[in-house]
Amino acid sequence: MDIISWEISMISSSGGMPAPKNGRIYMVLIVARISTVHQDKRSLDDQVAVCRRWCERNLAYEFQVRVIQSQGSGERLDREELRELEKAIESGTFDLVIAEDLGRICRRTRANDFLELGEDESTRMVMLNDGLDTLDENWRTMASVATMRHESYNADTSKRIKRSIRNRFLQGMIQTVPMGYIKPFPKALDTDVTKDPDAEPFVMEIISRLEKGESYSMVADFLNENQVPKGQFGRSKKWTASAVSGLIHNPILKGIREAGHKMAKRNNKSGKRRSVKAPPENLQVRDVSHLAYIDAERYDHLIRKLDAANAPYCRKKIDGRDPRADVPKKRTRFPGQQMFCAICGHPMQWGGHGQVDHLVCKGAREYKCWQSATFDGNLASQKILTAVFESIAQLPDFTEVLQTQIEQEFRSLTDHRATEEKQLHKRIKELTHELERLVALYSELPNSEFVAEKFTATESELKSARYDLTQIQSHPRSVPVLPTSKQVRELATEAIESHCEDPYELSRLMRQLIPRMEAHPFRLCDGGAVVIRTKFQLNLCPLMPGLNDLTSVREVMTKTLEVDLFDPIQREMFREQIVSLRANGTYQRVIAQELGITQPAVQNALKLQERMDAMNLTDPYVIVTEPPADLRKMRRHRHDRYKFQPYDPDGVS
Incomplete structure (x- = not known):
């Protein structure tokens, strides 16, 4: 922080000096600065004292002193005290600005600009250790020499510090240590x-x-x-x-x-x-x-x-640079980061149309997809979990034949791994010989970039091959035993229920069981808003280590599910009941009273059924493959910015 103080000293001297601007008293501005908090603050007083003594010996008029003291790097040109100093000079009040040396004020070419500012305001500048006085006609030469000298001193000091740090690192100097x-x-x-x-x-x-x-x-x-x-x-x-x-x-x-x-x-x-x-x-x-x-x-x-x-x-680079480097991916609640638009492939993101709990297609936000319908993420989570629990409960009993299939597949897989292991041993031997050859070649051509790059690539490939060999050798040698379907149901149910209270833990678990879900747009066959139905595969194998590599087990443990991520509207919610009652001869008014709805609602449900019968449908919802022409809320595809672009995870999407 800047320390600004005023001190007044009245003396009488003789000599031929320019008259004070105010005609009475010389206004003197003394500048003092230290670079870091590690320097002795008493140095500020020492700088002020030497400047004051010069004024007492050399000024021919009474003078009044203002002192600006600060701590900060002289290279920093955005310091508050430097702006304060420039404002003071521009005010035209001061006759003299004095400092121990020019580097106490600022460095590099900005120092010359500062001196010229004083010249413009008829303010004398004196830098004691630099022998610089703007009353001297050669002051510009002296200023240039002083500026170069200070810059050279800084560069030399920086080199000495870097040299010392590098040497001490090689000697074992360590500043901090991480956990562990x-x-x-x-x-x-x-x-x-x-x-x-x-x-x-x-x-x-x-x-x-x-x-x-x-x-x-x-x-x-x-x-x-x-x-x-x-x-x-x-x-x-x-x-x-x-x-x-x-x-x-x-x-x-x-x-x-x-x-x-x-x-x-x-x-x-x-x-x-x-x-x-x-x-x-x-x-x-x-x-x-x-x-x-x-x-x-x-x-x-x-x-x-x-x-x-x-x-x-990672975010896509702009002009070769990441605009938000080192920003970690945000954790999310289920089903975030697992749901993708079935139309364009873009991920669904939270915050659809300003609703924080709704998900919307990222492509629609960026005018790259017409499918802009949203769905409630919390409701979707409940419906998906309900469907998962039902699927687990319906898991069929495993047959005795399945264990036999597991044994046969495991033996086949083991034979394949044995072959791969032999190939890796051979590859490691080849890479080792190649590396030895490159070492010998590098000793003859130490400056060859091609040899250095080839050596690095071969060394990396050898490390990967050795690790792959370790991974193959770590696989079990005995046939895994398939648990009973009851044990699988209990294990899966317990695993999901134990994570339901923490939405982030639930998201991590469900990513193992359901790696990807697709959001398909649907609509009632008689029109209305677009709603979302998801399709995905539920795989329970990740809950049982050692079984996920076996195709026969995955086929039994994997099931394709479709889940509506919405609550049906009134005419669909009561449609089946209304149709059944009407088939028994019940009047519409009586049906409405019995179900607690209006008679027009009953009529709308019957019209929906008529539409289904005409289209020979058993499911009232039909998939939407293009923007509905009669839906006024889905108009992003008509915007000038719109250009359909499928999602490319490896490129700019």
Whole structure:
């Protein structure tokens, strides 16, 4: 914060000086600044004192002093005290601005602009250590020299600091450690750091859960529920998806420390510095194998898997840049992120037509799809769960033949894996020889970019092949035993019911059982609003590890369902009852009284049935394949911006 103080000193001196602007007293502005909070604040008083002594010795008039003191970088051109100083000069009140050196005010070409501002306002500028006085006709030359000298000093200091930091990193200097490690004392080296025995089970659990396919949010919830601390250097005490991602992407988990991924780049307009990616040659690596939780091969494969799984959720780049870099995907309630428009393939999003609980096609929002009908997400969740529970209850008993089919398929699958395992062994041997050849070639051609790129690609392929071999060898060797249908029904029902209270947990579970749902637009055959009916496949195999790879089991455990995501309107709700009563000779007025509705409602239901009979339909709802011409609320396809575009998850949609 700027510290602005006024001090008055009255003295009498002699000498030939320009007369004060006010004709009586010299108005003097002293500028003092320190760069960081680590500098001694008494330096501000020292700067003011040396400027005051110069005024006492050199000014021929009585003078009044105003002091502006501040703390901040001289490179920052948006500092409040710099604006305050410029306003003071532009006011035309001050005769003299004095500072210990020009760098105390600002740096680079802005310093020359500042001096010229003083010249425009007939304000004398004196910079003591630079030997600069604007009464001297050579002041511009002196200013240029001073500016270059200060910039050179800054650059040299920056290089010394960077050199020291890089060298100390190689010597083991470590500032902070993530969760799972203990730094015993402030100046400890990485050789002094140890793994935290209390946190080790949680670190391994994090890795295990991510390998099983859980999201960062799921792992964060697990850590928060178990009150796992983030570590002594964490500012926030709560785990988030980004915190979990940051931890797992720290290569210290595989016994390697890295530095130099980022560097500071100055914005010349404001003087601010921002973090940008550093060139590859800036990267430093240090081996700390005693801090590894898992081997490098397993770690690298996990990172590739996580990055590939999250790649589709990254925002599309604009001019090669992500407009919202490092923003994690939002968690959502069921059925969000699982429902897709059957017309264009775009995902359905919450907030349809300003209703926060309704879902609408993303393509319709962007004028890429005509299907703009919404549905209530909460009602849809209830109806889908009801249909799922009914399907589970109707799961047929398994026949004895099914277990025989499982055994036959498992033996066939095992034979296929054995063949694949042999091929991987052969491929690993070939890649190992290729890598050895490239190492020898690189020693002869150390500057060859082609050899370096080939080496990196071969090494990556070898790691993937080794991991694939590990995965194949980890599959069970014995035939899995199929549980009874009763056990499956109990397991599935219990799993879903236990997650119903938490909408986010429910969403995670249902994504395993129902990976994708399609929202199809329907409409009553006699007209009216467009409603949504979803179609999806329910697969219970993910609840039973080891069985999902077997086709014979998936066929029994998978069922295709259709669910109406709406409540029927009145004429359809009572249609069957009205038709039945009317067939028995009951009058319309009596039917209306008996059902508690109006007689026109009865007539509308009968007209709907007549329409169904004429069209030879058993289901009153018909699918909508194009925008209804008579529906005034569905008009996005007539907008100038409209251009139908199917969803492309790998490109710009």
